[in-house]
Amino acid sequence: MTVPVTADLEGGYADTPQGVADTVRAALSLGAAGLNLEDATGQPDRPLLPADGQVDRLRAARAAADALGVPAYLNARTDTYLSGYGDTDADRLDETVRRGRAYLQAGADSVFVPGLTDPPTLRTLRDRLGGPLAVMYAPGGPDAHILLRAGASRVSTGPSLFLAALGHAATLSAQFRERGTLDTPGALPFGTVQGWFSRSPA
Known part of the structure; x- marks a missing residue:
């Protein structure tokens, strides 16, 4: 069984559009089926x-993928909601629409807006955006079914599964240190997991 894998390229690991294109080519050469590029800088x-500038980077990413002749789903992430952009909710929504439309025109297949979980706002954004919209599930927030009904084309779990797995590992480690035993109901057989990472027969 072949499972498509999307590569989270963050900001492209480069300062220029050409550098982003090089990163995209490297990811696709390793078999990535999708690419995630974000406009966050990490600077307060x-x-x-x-x-x-992000439009130029997305254009370069799309051109690099097209030149290789391989299908590549380009997911353009904007951190307008995660960063708390703007002074008002209306400012944030307008900027997300402006960026999202520009990113789609630059060749993105969808716009990813983590931090947006309010269904009415999601519905409005999808209508104004005029293209596929991806969001990220937030623990304690609306479930994935609600987000999809509100107009999301894709719902990501973000780091939730990874953090939950780390939390479970930390709990088991503490249990083993204190009690000398491990309670692992639901643990997968070693062979099953090993098979996931083994090369398929030619």
């Missing part, structure tokens, strides 16, 4: 890249 004083 300037949390988002300029929209026109």
